Amino acid sequence: MSTDLAFAERTLVLTPHGRDSQLAQTMLDEAGFRSLVTPHLPALCEALEQGAGLVIIAAEALRGADLEPLLRHLDQQPAWSDLPIVLLTQHGGPEQNPASRFSPLLGNVSFLERPFHPATLISLVSAALRGRRRQYEARDRLIDLSQSELRLQRTLETLEQQVEERTAQLRHNEEALRQSQKMEAVGQLTGGIAHDFNNMLTGIIGSLELLRRRLARGRTEDLDSLIDLGVTSANRAAGLTHRLLAFSRRQSLDSKPVEMNALVASMGELLQRSLSESIQLDMQLDPQLWVAEADPNQLESALLNLVLNARDAMPHGGRLLVETLNQRLAPDFTEAHDNLAPGDYVLLRVSDNGCGMPEAIINRVFDPFFTTKPIGQGTGLGLSMIYGFSKQSRGHVSLNSMVGRGTEVSLYLPRFGGALEQDEDPQTQQPLAAQNGETVLIVEDDPAVRVLVSAVLSELGYAFLVAADARSAMPILDSPQPIDLLISDVGLPGMNGRQLAEIGRQIRPELKVLFITGYAEHAAVRGGFLDPGMQLITKPFTFDLLTAKVREMIRD
Template sequence: MWAFFQNLLDTSLFAPHGICLLWEPGLIWLHVGSDVLTALAYFSIPVVLTIFVMRRRDVEFGWIFWAFAIFIMACGLTHVLSIITLWVPIYGIQGIVKAITAVASVITAAILWPLLPRLLAIPSPAQLHEAQLALVEEGRYRREAEDMLRQSQKMEAIGHLTGGVAHDFNNLLTIIIGNLEIAERTVNNWTDGSQARLRRVIASAAGGAQRAIVLTQRLLAFARRQPLDPKPINVNQLLQGMSDFFQRTLSENIELEIVGGAGLWQVEVDPGQMEAGILNLVVNARDAMADRGSLTIETSNAFIDEAYAQQHADLPVGQYVQIAVSDTGPGMPKEVQERAFDPFFTTKEPGLGTGLGLSQVYGFVKQSGGHVKIYSEAGLGTTIKIYLPRSRKTAEAAIETDSVVIGGSGHETIMVVEDDPDVRAYLVETLEGLDYRIRFAPNADQALSDFERDPSPIDLLLTDVVMPGMNGRQFAGEMQKRQPGLRVLFMTGYSRNAIVHNGRLDAGVSLLQKPIPQATLAAKIREMLDKK
């Protein structure tokens, strides 16, 4: 074997290939140039394949590229040896390299043929393009189906909502209209007992109207359209102040425990809505426990981290005050939890609940920039946790006054601007009865014209917010240009965006929410006029 390789590598018996070309320069350089270019091309191909495979490790059959690269390298080497043999007769080495190239060629071919069906199964660019178009079309159909489903669900929710509103309002209107008709008959057929009967039916009608007020406020709260007047408060102090009321709301067989967290942060919320929300949770817990069990209201400081915030898109990372209301009732199954915040959804018997309690809590918390979550298991009770953003402001202390003067002094002038004639008549008659001098107009343009004709000073402007033409905010600005320092009290049934932004009253704005009882109207006006 060794002798064979010695003879194979022996060059003394052979002449260089250039002799065969008679050392013709043209032929010599033609062969050299061709082999150089071919070799360079062959050597560059493995470099390209290597870069491609290294950067695209996801490519199927990547090892074939390595086998092909070795084969191409061997081919390039044969062309290099063809140049050398023009001057040096190393035909043995050239033969060995050609043999290695042949083996690499055969192996590569043997590998490729069995892989051919699998390679043909790989989608072509045209097939991939068709598949992409099909996916786009399928995505379009899916989006259309999702839109149709959302629209169907929205219409179902609207139908449920309007049905609930119609049902409750029809009941309330029946109470109001029925009692007013009784009052009218009583006046027409006056007897000795008519006065007591008249008081009773008027009180019943007023009660129905008050329930309608609560209903609209809860609907606005759920829709996050309730104008909030947030103030910095300490939740522990608020709960302690309501503890006696909570205890009266619960039965004697329900144990109440309020656990206030130490060093509790302040929150900035509407105190009235906060109290209403907590009371709704207490009432729901009482009804769930069937007048027997324990109710715990616990407060603590909490931090919402990135992981929890990512699960709730509308909840930013940060510091919060947590209020947890826990009961020992039967708990909620999952399907009830998913609908618990829907308006008019209730599991109570007919007539025992409106289905708006948790809706009010949800709307108030969301409008206040917070988060609410239900934790419940059947048979293990329910915990509802409210998270309200921490406020750096100091809680306001309650201002006590020795006495409150409801009526006017007889010389204070109020301008009333309200487009609804019945509401305007009610306001004018009520304020005149409280001994105020009244100027009134149906809209802003008329009021400005009247003031131009008679620019006598006005002590207070009482104006509706939503009116035809110029809205109340714009009108108040015009009046304050004409009488700087004029006090303004707005009133509205639904404020849109004139004086409420992000669910909160603009700074320095005073607002009365319609409908406005006489006592509320008188007290607020007195407060505005006495403000220094």
């Protein structure tokens, strides 16, 4: 509907018979109201499209006429509009009760019976136009409101764009900060770990070089000390590698039921020897402690690391407390930590009354390669290794400290939920050597490892076959050659060792498999990687462990 001011308040008149139209227009003109007389209903509807403030229609103009255009126009009015209509009726005429017919159709209708007094018409028109003006005011307010909403929407869109740009900038800054922290970590790695590795490699290479020189000269005395030196350095390097893997949660865990009290008690003498005489070691072990589920070797390493950290925090002596407790974690606690489910946990807590740490240090203690010790005296992987071990074990670690009051580290490990196996009676140790000419298939891509494993098994009387990759091993598995055990690296080129084992078991359903690996992401938790009849050992491993595993698996 048009809102042109020239048409907004005009009165449209439709009285097709007699002089009603001229009389009504004359009265309206004398009262100062603009009007337009229309000859028929279609002309009235056409004029309505341009705009009107009021319509005066004689009732007889509607009888028998096509009302659809008029009704459609009224139905399509905007929400603010309710066009007033004055319906002229005839006293004593055939249209005795026009309200009953036209009121529901036309909506805002007033009735004026003819003959009417001019003052009555003008009064009715004035009231109708006042109502129409209020409609226009409502329209204007709606327009203002709509424009305000549009301006607000544009402002919000601008704010959203600014927020998005600011968020993108913050993310960019965060990424730059993260990259900077990575570079700082690499710097700490080169300053600490590389220093330690160089010392360890010097011990390994130096001892081997001295062995070669002495053997070349025929000197065989005192070789054991050189061998011990090389092995000690190699074991230190292996331990450092395991700590790196523990931090990255890529170590291979052999989780099993652990009696934590027995484990802590068995380490008592070692822990006491690691402390100075000025430090008092106390143990408070819960006699009703639940059985935990964890890798016992990694748990021992974590406890030793915590005790050594506590020792370094008490250079002038103090009290070190090792506790075990049962702990039930509620959802309101676990929801704040990733990878932690509500339930029962076994708690190992190590507390000291040493120097403590300020908050700035507490916020970084679990960061990789962060250490407060001088270069060469710490790699910064102790607590980060414990953090990675706890997360990989579906547990949690927390640290509380106060300067001058001491530090408390709590390691939460999940409670074991299965049935405990009964320990078998000790039996006579089985010999490691082959007893019936057993045959082992060795699949290893590293030539040095392949040669060493073959040599060790050969010395024990095992027959062996070797392959450098899965493709070379497939024809052997598919042949009639008896194979008592498959030893395979996990990270083979092409088809990996796990896939080779799957195919091998399709050919030989009873095939036993021993995996050896230095890094295997999918073997990080053995329970999800190994099927029955499969075991795994990680590099570097001792040959005593290798031969014991081979004998155990073949005997079973």
